[in-house]
Amino acid sequence: MGLREYVVRRFLQLIVTFWAFFTLLFVLFRMMPGDPTSMFILDGMTPEQREQRIAELGLDQPLYVQYVEYIRQLLTGDFGQSFIYREPVTDIILIRFMNTIVLMGTALVFAYLIGVTFGALMGWWRNSRFERGGIIVTLMARSSPEFWVGIVLLSVFVFWLGWFPSSGMRTTGGELGGGFVARYGSLDFLRHLFLPALTGAIVYLATPTLLMRSTMLDVLNADFIEIKKAEGLPERTVLYKHAARNSILPLVTVAAIATGAAMGGSVVIETVFNWPGMGREMVRAVNNNDYPVAMAAFFLMGSVVILMNFVADLAYVYLDPRVEYE
Amino acid sequence: MTLLDITNLKTYYRAEDGWVRATDDVSLSIERGETVGLVGESGSGKTTLAKSIIRLLPDNAEIVDGSVAFDGTEITELTDSELRKQLRWSEISMIPQNAMNGFDPVYTVGQQIVQVIRYHEDGTSKAEARERARSLFDELGIEPDRVDDYPHQFSGGMAQRAMIALALALSPSLVLADEPTTALDVVIQDRILETIKKMQKELNSAMIMITHDMSVVSETCDRIAVVYGGRIIEIADAETIITNPRHPYTLGLRNAFPDINDDDQELISIPGTPPELVDPGEGCRFAPRCPFAEEACWEVTPEPESYGDGHEVECHRADEVELLQTEAGKKETWLEQEIGRPDDPTADRATAEVESDD
Ligand SMILES: Nc1ncnc2c1ncn2[C@@H]1O[C@H](COP(=O)(O)OP(=O)(O)OP(=O)(O)O)[C@@H](O)[C@H]1O
Ligand code: SF4
Ligand SMILES: [Mg+2]
Numbered sequence: 225m226g227l228r229e230y231v232v233r234r235f236l237q238l239i240v241t242f243w244a245f246f247t248l249l250f251v252l253f254r255m256m257p258g259d260p261t262s263m264f265i266l267d268g269m270t271p272e273q274r275e276q277r278i279a280e281l282g283l284d285q286p287l288y289v290q291y292v293e294y295i296r297q298l299l300t301g302d303f304g305q306s307f308i309y310r311e312p313v314t315d316i317i318l319i320r321f322m323n324t325i326v327l328m329g330t331a332l333v334f335a336y337l338i339g340v341t342f343g344a345l346m347g348w349w350r351n352s353r354f355e356r357g358g359i360i361v362t363l364m365a366r367s368s369p370e371f372w373v374g375i376v377l378l379s380v381f382v383f384w385l386g387w388f389p390s391s392g393m394r395t396t397g398g399e400l401g402g403g404f405v406a407r408y409g410s411l412d413f414l415r416h417l418f419l420p421a422l423t424g425a426i427v428y429l430a431t432p433t434l435l436m437r438s439t440m441l442d443v444l445n446a447d448f449i450e451i452k453k454a455e456g457l458p459e460r461t462v463l464y465k466h467a468a469r470n471s472i473l474p475l476v477t478v479a480a481i482a483t484g485a486a487m488g489g490s491v492v493i494e495t496v497f498n499w500p501g502m503g504r505e506m507v508r509a510v511n512n513n514d515y516p517v518a519m520a521a522f523f524l525m526g527s528v529v530i531l532m533n534f535v536a537d538l539a540y541v542y543l544d545p546r547v548e549y550e
Numbered sequence: 551m552t553l554l555d556i557t558n559l560k561t562y563y564r565a566e567d568g569w570v571r572a573t574d575d576v577s578l579s580i581e582r583g584e585t586v587g588l589v590g591e592s593g594s595g596k597t598t599l600a601k602s603i604i605r606l607l608p609d610n611a612e613i614v615d616g617s618v619a620f621d622g623t624e625i626t627e628l629t630d631s632e633l634r635k636q637l638r639w640s641e642i643s644m645i646p647q648n649a650m651n652g653f654d655p656v657y658t659v660g661q662q663i664v665q666v667i668r669y670h671e672d673g674t675s676k677a678e679a680r681e682r683a684r685s686l687f688d689e690l691g692i693e694p695d696r697v698d699d700y701p702h703q704f705s706g707g708m709a710q711r712a713m714i715a716l717a718l719a720l721s722p723s724l725v726l727a728d729e730p731t732t733a734l735d736v737v738i739q740d741r742i743l744e745t746i747k748k749m750q751k752e753l754n755s756a757m758i759m760i761t762h763d764m765s766v767v768s769e770t771c772d773r774i775a776v777v778y779g780g781r782i783i784e785i786a787d788a789e790t791i792i793t794n795p796r797h798p799y800t801l802g803l804r805n806a807f808p809d810i811n812d813d814d815q816e817l818i819s820i821p822g823t824p825p826e827l828v829d830p831g832e833g834c835r836f837a838p839r840c841p842f843a844e845e846a847c848w849e850v851t852p853e854p855e856s857y858g859d860g861h862e863v864e865c866h867r868a869d870e871v872e873l874l875q876t877e878a879g880k881k882e883t884w885l886e887q888e889i890g891r892p893d894d895p896t897a898d899r900a901t902a903e904v905e906s907d908d
Contacts, residue, residue: 351609447651451716454606455666456638466654545700546655 230541238534245526250294253519254287303520308512317505317520320489323393324501326408327493328486330417331424336479338425339432344468346433347440358433366430374423374496381419388419391498420497424490428482432475439471446470473544480536484529488521553723553756554580554603559616561602568828572598574780575616582723583754585747587767587788589803590777593824596760599777600726603758604642605633621723639719640670644726645746648733649713653701659683659712660697663719670720686715690745707738711745718749725750725757731766743770764807768792773860776800779825779835786861794875796857796868798840801878821886834866841883842867842874 278284285293297303303313346358365373382390393407393416407413443449444467452462489503502521509517541547561573572595580586588596601607603618605625618625620637628637646652653659660683667679674682684694690711696704704712710730717725730746731739747770750757759771767774767788774791776784776799784797795801805818822839834852837843846866854862867874877883 447646447648448654450606451644451646451652452654454604454638454644455669456634456640457666457669458634461669469656470654544656546702 227541231538234534234537238530241530242527245530246295246298246523247291249519249523249526250291253515254290254294298523303523304516306509306517307514308509308517313516313520316517317502317524320500320502320505321487321524322407323499324487324489324503327417327420327499327501328424328489329483330421331428332479332483332486334421334425335428336432336475339429340436340468340472340475342429343433343436344440344463344471346437347444347471348463348467350441350444355437358437362430362433365426366434368426370423370427370490370492371496373426374420374493377419377423378496389416392416393500420493420499423493423496424486428486431478431482435475435478436468436471439474440467443467443470473540476539476543477536480532480539481529484525484532487528488525551582552579553582553584553621554578555617555619556599556603557617557619559599559602559618560614561598561607562612562614563598563608564610564612565828569614570827571780571830572611572827573602574827574830576780576782578775578782578785580724580756580758583750583756584773585750585757585759585771587771587774588758588760588777589762589764589767589774591762591824593827594777595780595827596762596777597728598780600644600728600758600760603724603726604638604644606644635670639666639722641722642724642726643717643720643722644728645710645713645717645730647729649709650701650704650706650733652713653709653716655701658698658700659704659716660699663697663716666716667719682719683715686719687712689749690715707734707742710734710738710742714742714746714749718753718755721753722755725755726760727757728760729762730759732761732763739766746770764792764803776803779830780827781835781864782862783836783864784862786857787859790859790861794871796861796863796871796874797836797865798842798867798874798878799836801874802884805878805884818881818884821884834864841877 301314303317305311306313306316309316342358342362346355349355378390381388393413449462449467452466487502488506489501491503491507493499494501494504502525506518506521508514509521556576556578559573559576560571563570563572574595576599578586578599588599590596598607598611602613603620603625605613605628607613613626616626620641623636625633625637653662657665660680663683663686664676664679667682668674668676671679680697683697687694687697692708692711692715696708696712701709701712710733714730727746731742734742743766746757759767761767768791771788773785774788775782776791776795776797778799784791784795784800786795791800792804795804799820802818802820806820807817820839825835825838832851833849834840834843834847837847840847844866850866852864852866854864855868856862857868
């Protein structure tokens with residue numbers, strides 16, 4: 225009962241958060257200082273064109289009408305036309321967003337799987353050569369700049385060994401079209417994905433590794449670990465089922481926030497590997513005053529952050545029975 | 551029949567300034583079904599002794615010498631996996647001081663009891679193990695359905711009972727209870743002790759009961775070993791330790807718990823601090839705090855002397871039992887300024903040694 229109530233309450237909270245976020249975006253984009261219409265109007269328009277454009281965008285309506293219309297558009301996924309491409313924003317953004325999810329998602333999954341395991345073992349074998357070496361490797365990964373990691377991987381695996389293609393998402397054409405499976409399901413795509421995802425994984429690796437290690441050190445001091453050892457259970461069981469299982473809790477929130485942040489894409493990785501993702505698109509949109517695209521990008525990123533926090537809260541309840549619902 | 555036979559056991563910890571001799575030449579044997587109390591101040595080495603028995607020691611600890619024979623098996627020579635499979639929990643289990651922290655918080659108490667039963671008993675099904683957990687709960691006075699609760703849902707006393715259920719799940723021959731009731735309030739403490747005794751009788755398990763509370767051991771133990779500075783300085787049946795001890799430290803401890811020999815006596819504590827366990831040197835370790843110390847006490851380490859019926863004492867003056875008992879009951883005896891080496895040549899000697907070390 226407590227649990228269901230909590231989920232319902234948390235869900236309502238989610239809706240309120242989304243609403244607040246939508247409104248904030250509206251305020252940011254429509255009520256900026258100066259003439260609110262200026263950013264939707266391009267230079268070199270005749271007065272008639274301007275009038276027509278303003279009417280087209282509904283900017284002559286009272287603010288509350290605009291607000292309602294804006295919410296309606298968001299909910300239907302209609303972000304209007306890009307100023308630059310002259311194409312629906314949704315078409316431009318959605319594909320890039322997917323590309324980013326696939327790239328960053330892969331990087332994060334690897335970073336967290338490897339980081340958690342690695343960190344758990346480092347904590348378990350504290351004061352060993354493995355731990356000391358592990359810390360050095362992790363700190364090196366952490367302090368290496370993204371572009372440097374990318375370029376090193378490129379030179380080794382592409383220019384030297386020739387194992388992977390150097391850039392883009394696919395060999396033929398480089399078009400973004402096609403269905404989801406056609407786009408992301410091919411071996412060719414995976415070969416293109418490998419190096420940029422590895423770069424991301426290396427960059428993300430340090431946080432889960434170091435955090436996991438330090439929580440492990442705390443958990444290993446807990447009385448119950450000693451009892452589990454006294455119970456004669458095999459080391460594996462004590463390590464994974466008890467020590468690591470307890471140490472993973474603080475990582476849930478951290479992983480959720482990292483995922484949210486990663487969905488903005490990485491300008492550096494996308495540039496080094498010529499990956500058509502969100503990061504470069506946003507920079508482009510902002511530089512060219514392509515407001516509809518920029519807004520859609522903000523909208524998607526913010527939504528992911530909010531959603532991931534919701535997921536983290538639910539996961540936490542599932543993983544830690546001590547969580548208070550009150 | 552002897553269940554556990556510890557002889558000349560030395561368990562040391564590696565520390566920056568040398569070996570900490572936490573268990574230093576201890577011999578102790580325990581019969582089946584017997585309860586032996588280990589009493590002594592904090593830091594005297596009680597836990598180290600108990601954990602040496604199942605080799606549950608931290609990385610910097612080492613059993614340097616001696617033997618621990620359990621039911622004929624030499625524990626110090628077992629491999630880790632033999633130790634885990636043959637002895638831990640199935641033969642020797644433990645009850646920690648704070649039961650709430652003794653359970654993994656993310657699993658129910660029942661899951662944890664079932665896990666250990668099934669790990670050690672190949673043929674037991676999940677349902678059977680669960681049924682055993684429920685009936686243990688019932689016997690220990692906890693609602694059986696609470697096996698499905700998480701540890702944090704229990705009160706302190708309840709968690710301690712659940713921990714006893716866990717400790718007894720495999721009917722071990724020996725239970726190491728390390729201050730099992732110190733974290734609880736007095737009323738609950740008594741009830742838990744009764745429960746432990748009752749269950750232990752039923753299963754005929756032996757027990758080592760660690761505490762620094764004389765009244766706890768006097769109620770629950772058949773025999774009592776008094777630990778000081780890593781050594782057992784006096785051991786006898788409970789009755790003898792309470793009414794007729796010979797070691798000045800035991801006499802001092804007894805003063806600190808006046809209610810046990812209901813003499814309407816005043817609480818007198820032993821002045822001074824526990825001994826240095828790194829390089830303790832020759833001589834009686836209690837000498838710096840002992841009101842009866844003589845010249846010989848500072849020079850010669852006392853050997854255990856037997857006073858019949860398993861009563862053993864490590865003290866040069868244990869023969870003067872009447873004098874010791876009379877004097878030890880007086881408050882003046884334990885005044886700080888009266889104690890210590892009169893012309894204190896030790897101080898000079900200690901400095902001289904430090905200098906020659908450099
Ligand atoms: N891991 C360790 N490393 C170094 N020294 C230790 C370690 N654990 C215990 N000691 C030392 O060994 C001695 C005995 O400790 P032990 O825990 O066995 O005492 P105890 O009688 O159980 O005390 P308490 O009543 O406080 O539980 C103490 O001086 C303590 O400081
Ligand atoms: S040997 Fe000496 S110093 Fe030690 S307890 Fe006996 S009388 Fe005291
Ligand atoms: Mg202790």
